[in-house]
Amino acid sequence: MSQTRQLHLNAFLRNVGQHEAAWRLPETRVASVTDIDHYRNLAAIAERGKLDAIFFADHPVLKDRAQDRPWDALDPFTLIAALSGVTSNIGLVATASTTYNDPYGLARRFATLDHVSKGRAAWNVVTTANAAAAANFSLGHHPNPDARYERAAEFLEVANALWDSWDDDAIVGDKEGGTFVHPEGIHRLDHHGKHFEVAGPLEVPRSPQGRPVVFQAGSSEPGKELAARFAEAIFTAQPAIGDAQAFYADVKARVQRYGRDPEKVLILPGLSFFIGGTEEEAHRLQNTFEDLTLPTYGLAQLKRVTGIDYSDHALDDVVRVPARGEVASDLKSRHDLVHRLTSTETITLRQLLRRLSAGRGHRIAAGTPDQIADTIVEWFENAAADGFNLIPPALPTSLETFVDHVVPILQHRGVFRTDYEGTTLREHLGLERPNITRASRAYVDAAE
Amino acid sequence: MSQTRQLHLNAFLRNVGQHEAAWRLPETRVASVTDIDHYRNLAAIAERGKLDAIFFADHPVLKDRAQDRPWDALDPFTLIAALSGVTSNIGLVATASTTYNDPYGLARRFATLDHVSKGRAAWNVVTTANAAAAANFSLGHHPNPDARYERAAEFLEVANALWDSWDDDAIVGDKEGGTFVHPEGIHRLDHHGKHFEVAGPLEVPRSPQGRPVVFQAGSSEPGKELAARFAEAIFTAQPAIGDAQAFYADVKARVQRYGRDPEKVLILPGLSFFIGGTEEEAHRLQNTFEDLTLPTYGLAQLKRVTGIDYSDHALDDVVRVPARGEVASDLKSRHDLVHRLTSTETITLRQLLRRLSAGRGHRIAAGTPDQIADTIVEWFENAAADGFNLIPPALPTSLETFVDHVVPILQHRGVFRTDYEGTTLREHLGLERPNITRASRAYVDAAE
Structure with a gap:
């Protein structure tokens, strides 16, 4: 791995684009919303651009005003699992809610994804802000933020413990002696908490990355606290460099207070962009979108x-x-x-x-490829960001433009990789494979 | 689609094979248990053999005596989602428990899989027999069979209603008029039941197969009732043709009592096999496995x-x-x-x-390829089976042998396809795309 600090770039892929009017552009295929070939194409473009990861949002309820624009109609976990088979290097980040999942089922799916993707899985932890979701999950009311974040913290404790329930060398495969697994290498959790009772172990052996990478999105007070305790990368909406610098300093300080290394917790604001051959052309492009709102x-x-x-x-x-x-x-x-x-x-x-219309709080840049690269480098070099979640306003076109015109500039300036140096998402992000931390008893006690 | 009744064959794929000693054979790679390349190879073999589907079991808890043999270590849904990208025709069946999932999340994942696989998704419904699972899901005790099957029936009602919550033509995509979705084409459920409260609609538009195909496994009295009401294919363990015929007659009669067409509910017993050039060679092969137990x-x-x-x-x-x-x-x-x-x-x-050791209740055949084909045709033509879930004792070897030596005989006898005639699993199975049945009000009432 290179020694100089490297920029990280994910592609945040929302159906036909983040901009609410992207679907009305003449070149947009509306059928793309549910078409796997569209997402395969996006993944291929992102991988061609050597991006760290592709990243999908989660909406466990139909958004209101579906009549006015497309939404993220596919379950993001299923989508990245399907894309794992047709990509080879790029990281795969799916958002999933701690409010509307159970920790054993979710930890099991993400550990499996880490195996089948050979170490490219990441979970973006959210607690779900949309109160309408409760009505799809037999909950009388949507829990308030404090209750959601309390559950989220316990959820993450359980998930980490499940991912740590297998030693890396537990599978022996001794055919002669008739021992498939070294039973002392498997560990129970016996977690008894306020929200969950989980015995464990996971039935999935430890995965290539040890644990899937944990992203977090949500910049409220309890969101920042959760991120500081558990997250390895943070997705945040910051409209201007000053706000971003304040957020960056705040979260890195919180990370340190939890005894964690601030360099191992990456802050990745969203960045939407309108790119033109001239600044004027970029603004005309932005106007074209806005005229269709x-x-x-x-x-x-x-x-x-x-x-x-x-x-x-x-x-x-x-x-x-x-x-x-x-x-x-x-x-x-x-x-x-x-x-x-x-x-x-x-x-x-x-x-x-x-x-x-373009971002709802995210930084929006309009300009030439050099100007977009300037903004990225300015934030990266001035303690505002460790990288960005790129939010293309229209897909696939805006992502293609970024990859073909901005990525080469960033590579030329020496801040972004020219090829993948590793094969796992942790390697792309410069994050270490976590050590196993546990105080639980061996599974063999129960099995025998 | 051909008019003569066609045999259906799925491959039930358990890690390195169904036989408990398969892992101790010299040719078995024990690392295959968690290796996606192993499962990609199995899927490719099954697709080369023009099988209807590949089929995976579900174990939401580590099996006891993990030290003695491999188990199905990967989450089956995640696995078939990953395989969807690297296969083109074969159906993809994952088992999932109605006791340890929620209907909105599960219906959402399977609908998404049906989209990303272009109509090849199926859910094998189980209620989970292993009582140890409860301890992984914050449940004080594992519900008894009656309670599990009551929940399963309501779960299936909700899942079907969610899959039916979108008209096929709801997405209009009228760029000029600014209407993406025709709001009268989306429907709420407002389900209020004993086990679940689910408002709906699903955020996933209606999928290529209308609904994923519903398989069911579990041959107890409540299991047969659930199958007769909801299943389109049934996986059952029947050790001998007489038992299978009694089961077949029983279930088809129940299906009719629910007002459903018995020809559209396929009964697929498990079949494990030891294939040799001579009958003696086949028995020697079986002994080789049994000596390693x-x-x-x-x-x-x-x-x-x-x-x-x-x-x-x-x-x-x-x-x-x-x-x-x-x-x-x-x-x-x-x-x-x-x-x-x-x-x-x-x-x-x-x-x-x-x-x-080979099957725990499933029919086990040992013989030449012609003898295996004879057994299959005998059951198929004598009201014991509409096809089989093939259970290869060792993987990939037993599946390869079946595809290369038994499939051609079945094709030659005119009971099995020589190529896929359709692209969806429903087409392979001769099942119609279900009509939408609903009595729910339009979503627009709530959205506006």
């Missing part, structure tokens, strides 16, 4: 984030979203961003909806 | 099935397993089989353990 959809999203219905507000009147606290919101950090934006700029409702 | 393992399995510990019983003394009722058992039909075997034959404990 549907106000009905933008208003519904704004209401979801702020709790306020602006549908009676004239589109060309100035809007000022009040600070949180005055209104209910399940997406606090998103609300704060919108509040700040409308407080520091004089902006009409129409302009706000256009502004939010 | 470990009595400790066989005794543990016998105890699991019958509840009786025979470890003090001399291996060369005659054994007679009492009828069920006198002892506890969580595997009733398996117990009955062992009881019958030891009642109708004079058999030593050693002979019994050897006999059970």
